[in-house]
Amino acid sequence: MNLSADQLKESANEHFKNREYDAAIDLYSKAIETDSSVALYYGNRSIAYLKKEFYGYALADASKALELDRSYIKGYYRRAAAYMALNKFKLALKDLETVVKCKPNDKDGLNMFNECKKIVNRLAFEKAIAVEEVKKSVADSIDLESMSINDDYDGPQLVDGKVTQDFMIQMMDYFRDRQKLHRKHAYKMILDVRQLFSKEPTLVDIDIDDDNKFTVCGDIHGQYYDLLNIFKLNGMPSETNPYLFNGDFVDRGSFSVECILTLIGFKLLYPKHFFMSRGNHESQTMNQMYGFEGEVKAKYTIQMYELFAEVFNLLPLAHCINKRVLVMHGGLFANDSITLDQIRNTDRNRQPPDEGIMCDILWSDPMLPKGRAPSKRGVGVQFGPDITETFCKLNKLDYIIRSHEVKPDGYEEAHSGKCITVFSAPNYCDTMGNKGAFITMSGKDLKPQFTTYAEVPHPNVKPMAYANSLFSFM
Structure with a gap:
């Protein structure tokens, strides 16, 4: 009928x-x-x-x-x-x-x-x-010495101003119990990781030995308790258990502060074995709308959010594993001539533009038909299997890994296995019912292995709790 x-x-x-x-x-x-x-x-x-x-x-x-x-x-x-x-x-x-x-x-x-x-x-x-000749860095206005730690603070403490393994374990447990890291320690970590990222290239080359494992995670989106579950399933980050988190650490989920502080803590502890790519949500406009700015203001200060914004501008845009696998948040480009060297030479220290290499790398999505199409998101492009094939041949790559999209199983292999999506936030926004996933591979063959998982319980704080009030009307 x-x-x-x-x-x-x-x-x-x-x-x-x-x-x-x-x-x-x-x-x-x-x-x-x-x-x-x-x-x-x-x-x-x-x-x-x-x-x-x-x-x-x-x-x-x-x-x-x-x-x-x-x-x-x-x-x-x-x-x-x-x-x-x-x-x-x-x-x-x-x-x-x-x-x-x-x-x-x-x-x-x-x-x-x-x-x-x-x-x-x-x-x-x-x-x-913004017409001022030289915009001062927020980092220059922060006076750590003036921040005193009261005797009643019982949380984790940096050791001589440095992150240690014990500090990370204590901090993650402290966050799990809904406690707040002292602002002096939080500021110190953000300032230190800002310096670290400022020295990294736009495209980071990663070398994995034949017998070593490497893990790639997709979007986390402020789902802190699911982030802890990844470490439970796959082991804590270490020099022998390296990770790459592929953007969108914050926004939507209401534990974004806990997520980003945990990730930058591991970056400080293992700078050569823990990697972070920028996502489209590591930007000021998205943070103003989808909750991260509001969350940082509620838990700390607007000054701390502005410092995070400086850090986000310094995040690498892509990582290349053993010169054979390119990992970036969104996808491929509006033309066929883009090379890895062009990505390396892209100026990333800014808010994402509306077009060009940086825009596409943060926003684009794959599609099933050949060719290109206007983006369903209204920014970036959609690219077909022929586009992926051409890009991989030009740059001598086996395949690409990207994130950026919810998938029912937490991952998807498309374009004859040359375009893999991984999304690590299960039951996204407490509504989508999807699984989360992460990818592991060995340096020897770089063959992707997928681990999927369901969401774990979290405190009764709804997603978007700190989002712009405009969303309450939609």
């Missing part, structure tokens, strides 16, 4: 309520194929795309809904949300102005408008003061 467009929409709505977003998108798409004249179908698919973080697709659907029906108020909400996720706050504000004019008594619309207006005004102010 053929279902009507409206029946398909109702079925999609049920899947959406159950957080089964892929199934919902599929059914909304079938409803649109059956009747492409109804704004609501596009509007509903738009919010499902927003949940999947496909902001480019969400924007297109919201715009199509409004093309069909200019009075469809939810279309303006959806499009504003997509614009904000793409850092286009002025365009979002314009849509929210329409909401307020059409529904002046809508409190959510008014609150969303006011919050967006604050961001637009703040960005304008920051742009105005």
Whole structure:
């Protein structure tokens, strides 16, 4: 029996309520194929795309809904949300102005408008003061000597200002018990790792001996208790158990401070055996929207967040293992000529741009068809198996590893095994139901082995607890 467009929409709505977003998108798409004249179908698919973080697709659907029906108020909400996720706050504000004019008594619309207006005004102010010739580093304004540690502090202590193995074990246990590291120790660690990352290249070469194991983890997104579970399953980082964490350490999950301090602690302890790549969420705009800035302000200070932002600008963009496997957060590029040397020569000490090598390496995604397509996220590109094949041949690589996307099993092998996705945050945002995964390999053959795992219990603090209040209206 053929279902009507409206029946398909109702079925999609049920899947959406159950957080089964892929199934919902599929059914909304079938409803649109059956009747492409109804704004609501596009509007509903738009919010499902927003949940999947496909902001480019969400924007297109919201715009199509409004093309069909200019009075469809939810279309303006959806499009504003997509614009904000793409850092286009002025365009979002314009849509929210329409909401307020059409529904002046809508409190959510008014609150969303006011919050967006604050961001637009703040960005304008920051742009105005950015014309100063030399912007001072936040690091220069931090006076560690003036920070005293009270006698009642019973937490872990740095030893002569240095991270030790015992300190790391104590700190992780302290975080597990919802305790806060003293700000003097936190600042010292961030300052030290800032110096460390400033000396690393944009593309880091990693050499693994034939008999040694190496582990690659994907997105963690502030899920601290799942991070601890990785170490439980795979062993603590050490000189004989090296790790690479491939970006998106923070945001969304509400234990991002604990995650990033743990990771930079291991980086300080094992600088040649613990590696960190920048993700698209290691950026100021994403942190302002998705929670990390708010979390650092709540647990410490805005000054500490600004120092983290400086560290994020210094994170390497990619790692190359034994000259045969390239690891980066997002994916490949808008043209076929990009070489490893071009990545090495990319200026990374800045906020991510909207196009170019740095943008693509942080934002792009693979797709099944050949060629390239506009990104479903609205930034970066989608690249097919032929693009991966060409890139690997040009740069003499066996395959690439990237993260950036939720996968049901925590990983996915695509493009004839030459493009591997690994995502290490199980049941992402407490809603997606996915497994997490990490990759292990030996230096001898670099053959990827996958370990998958489910989420572990965490304290009753919801994801996005520190996110911008705009998200409470979406």
